[in-house]
Every structure is written in C-alpha cells, then in structure tokens.
Amino acid sequence: MSILFLAHTEPDGTLAKSALESLAATVQLAQSLGTPFTVGLIGETPGPAADAIATCGAQKFLTVSGPEFSQARYATDAAAAEALCRAAAATLVTAPATSRWNRVLPGLAHRLGGRADTHVTGVGVSNGQPCVSRWFYRQRMEAVFTRSTRPWILALEGGIAAPWQGAAGTAHPDAVAVTLAAPRTQVTGFEAPAADQQTIRPDAELLFVTGAGWTKKQADGEVKVAEAETLIREFLRLSRSSLGSTKSLVDLGGEGQSVLPFLSHLNQIGQTGSTPRHAKGLSTCCHGEEPHTVGWRFIGERRAISLDANCGWARGKADILYVADAFAVMAKVNALLAP
C-alpha cells in the first residue's frame, strides 16, 4: 500500500488549517498501516508550503507548480492531481475536503479507475485495511466501511484531527510536469460581503443560530423584524460569532415575507444547509424536529433560547434550554458584551 496526501496552497502560499488537520490524520493512518506516505502539493509556488511541513515524516514530496495552478479550477486541478497520483503510484489518497478538492476528487477517481469517498469524518484500520466513517442521509446515520478498489481517494472533513504541528525544514520536492490544454475557464475573483458585513465566520468559537421566530408576531401582537435585525447584528458584532439560520427563516425571503436582509442560503444550516463545526452553539427562536437539527451535529456545547420548552432544537439536543423571550434576553446579552 502507498499513501499520497494531496493539498493545495492558499493564495498566500501557505497550507490551510484543514490541510494540516488532514495531514495529521494521514500521518496517523500511515503509522497504523505501517506504510510510508508521499505529500503532493499543488499551487503557484508550493515549495515554501512543502518546507513548512518538511518534518511530517513523508517519504517524498511532489509538487505541481505554475501560475495556472493558483486558481481553483476543475480542469487544471484534476490534471495536476492526476499527475501527482500517477507519479506517486498511490493506492490510497487523502486530501482535505475543501471546496477545491470536493469539486475534483470524484472525477479524479474516475480517471484513475478508482473510487472516491467524500465528507469522511474518521479514518482507521480494521484487519490491516483502511476503513472510514461518514454520514448518510444528511448526517442522520453514520456508516463505517471499507472498499476493495484502488486507488481509494478520501476527502477528509475539517476537524478530523488536530492540525499537524512540527518544525519547518527543507523538503526537496520533485516537480511533476503536467501538460494542459488552454483552460476554457478563468477564475475572475470572489464575491463576499464587506468584511464588517460578513456573518459567516468558520473559525468563530460560537455559532449563533436564528430561527423563524424572530420574524413572527411577538407577545404584544407586533412583528419586530427591524428590532430583530438590530439585536442580531449587534450580537454578531460584539461576540464575533458565526451566523447560522434555519431553512424556514431563509425561505421566508423567497415567499415574499418579512425577512432579515443579511441572511442568505449561505447561512442555512441543517438538512439542506451546512453542518458547521464550532465549539459552542446558541440557537434562538428556532423550531422544528430532528431532521432540521442536524445543523447541530458537529457543535460542541449547545444552548437554546425558546418560548417552547418542548422545542426539537432543545430537548435532548441542547445542554441548556432557556425558556424565555429571545428579544429580551439578547438585548441584555448585548448590553453585557458592550465595551
């Protein structure tokens, strides 16, 4: 068995935290299997990134470099990854489940005559063979399995291991040449809210979840969307938390109802949204049953504020449920957090 760890550099030439987490998991897997591993890096100038992980224990470093590999683009990334896999003659390939790799790895597996599994949340060894765990039906059941086809390509989810840490060194990577047709696709940039308007913060300690209750009639019979917006924005500013939303709240916009204007489908968590990973989560005004609460699946400590003591987001899911008016509580929270 031979293992190849694939990673791409970030725009600043470094490796992302998710790449270092996947590297740590790969190092552990290689040790468990008693097999060496190779590191394959893609980027405009991946040499410094290779040096940064030179002491990770890899038998060999391979790189594909050039300005055309600075862009996250299927055609060039697939060609580069294919060249690295063939050069390493890998039977097992690991990579962080970034948007860039998730776009490419299944197609790469097809080119190599192998198979790919994505969203892998655990890797181990059983009877001398690698096995993985991942969730099915939108995080509603977890399976452990192995495959016989090689190469087997695994996209490892963030948080699968603590990020690899070690001394930098000199990696002496071997350059792998890739022949490319002229790309038909160009990445022209990124669109994102202004930095102070960005509400999705993957590295935040806390996930703040808002539900449709924020836009419903309150105890005095009035809808208070403007007040809700102010409270939520202020809390996000003061706490630097990441904002998640239930599907029902996001969908209200499409139905022409009063909505919180800074919410988009990108904020949506749960069955048809994301399942972010944060140390803590605070849900407010959320409702719904088990299928919708899968957005909680990878949150560590969970608390909820709801007027419904039997809310599906809380009972058996949260550590603490405050049965209270979220408008009143969050106003007080903001006052306490204010400098």
Next chain:
Amino acid sequence: MSYQIIVCGSLVPDPLQTLEPVTGPQGPALKNEMMLPSWLDPWAGHALYEAARLAGQHAGSKVWLVSLGPKAKLQQVMMTVAQKVPFELVALDGSAGGFTDASETAAALAEAILAIPGLDLTKLLLFGGWESASRGAGATLQIVGERLGITDQFQGVDSLTLEADGSLRILERVEGGKHQVSVCSAPPAVLGWATGSLPEPRNNPQVGMANMRGIMPALQKAKPSPVSTGDITFTSVTLPTQTRTTQVIKDASPEQIAADIVAWIKGG
C-alpha cells in the same frame, strides 16, 4: 443561442420521516424504504427550477430530467414535480438509495444521457444538485461529467448568467461565506447547484398535463438499471445515539439568563 439542459436528480425520503437503517440482502437499506414518502431531492429541485428559468429565457432550449429510482416511486414523485416546470423525463428503473455506489449511478446516468436523441455537446449544460440528501457525497455529477468528457465543472453553484458572447458567468460557494466567480467560455459545462436564488414554483396544472403526456411513456420504457453498493463493505450503519440531558431553565429573568450566557461565551 439555445441550450440543452440536462438535470440529473432523483428522489429522497421526505426529510420529516424518521429513518432507520436495516441490513438487507444487498447491504444496508432503510427500514420500510418503499413505504416512505419521497420527494425530488432538494438540491436537484433547485437545479431543475434554474434550468427551466434559463430555458425560458433562451428560445429553442429544452430541459431533460434524468432520474434513477424505483419506477413506482418515480411515478409518485413526478405527479408533483411535473406541475412545477416544463421538462422531458428520462427515467431509469433502479435503486435511489443512499448506500449505492456513486460511480455505478453515474455510469447509468451517463449512458442514458448519451442515448438522448440529438444530444449536442456544444449546447449542453449538465445540471444536478451539488449533493443529494441521500448519499450526500457530491460525487455523481463529476463522474457523469468525466464520462461525457466535460472538464469545465462547477460545484456549489448559486448563480449562472449566460452572457451575450455565449460565455457562462458562474458563482460557486467556497469557504468563509464567499462565492468564487468564474467565466467559462462556452458549453459544455457541469454545474452542481446549491440553492440558487429561485423559490419553488407554484403548481401549474397546465404544465403538469403537458409534462405527464411524456412522463408516463418515459416511465413505461424506463430501462432497468441495477445499481448496488459496488465494492463497498459496510461494517456498520447506525443512528446517532447520543442524547443530551437538557437542563430546562424556566423561571429566570432575562438579566439572569443574559449573565449566564455571557459567562458561558467568555469561557466561564
């Protein structure tokens, strides 16, 4: 310019149903799987609605929905989906279960697409959901694309603009709540849709009647497409068992609750 927009999408269990894994002769499956009410996969649905919008904006364009699932369940789901937007169904009779192998599903879908009369790759936009609510792998569409020789692929798409020069401007979700903006010079391209920007269309009985004239014959001639778990050996499939002991605090004042939350946020 006109487009051929092919949407790959299948059915998934109603998300409000409680799912329970069982072990069957073909490997893991869902308990009472054939009895569970089904929906069109949500992200495939978004892809279908976006496809219909684009086809409506470009005269001569056409939408196909290529769907692999048990024929009886497909018929049930199509009774609703057919009322949403105009499309022609290409049905494949096989398992739509989440434990089947993506590469086998992709092979069946690619074969069905290549058999569509008049298929023109220079006009082809291959759509689907960027993941399903069953397997949830985000793998099938890429493999179909590879099988069709399409190497301009995009996943997590929220917007596609067809420019006057024939190019495609695409917004894909990337890390940190951002969209990557790409410009592809022309079809063919593969687009795995996230949510897009369209609400679910209201039911339109006239569209439904027009669609059903083609859907019933398509279902009758649905090709048997046995897909399996392939080379996968499952060790276990389990429901999450961790249930938290929830402490319910009912009679605290907003001030007390706020102080408790702030202390918790700050690490207390």
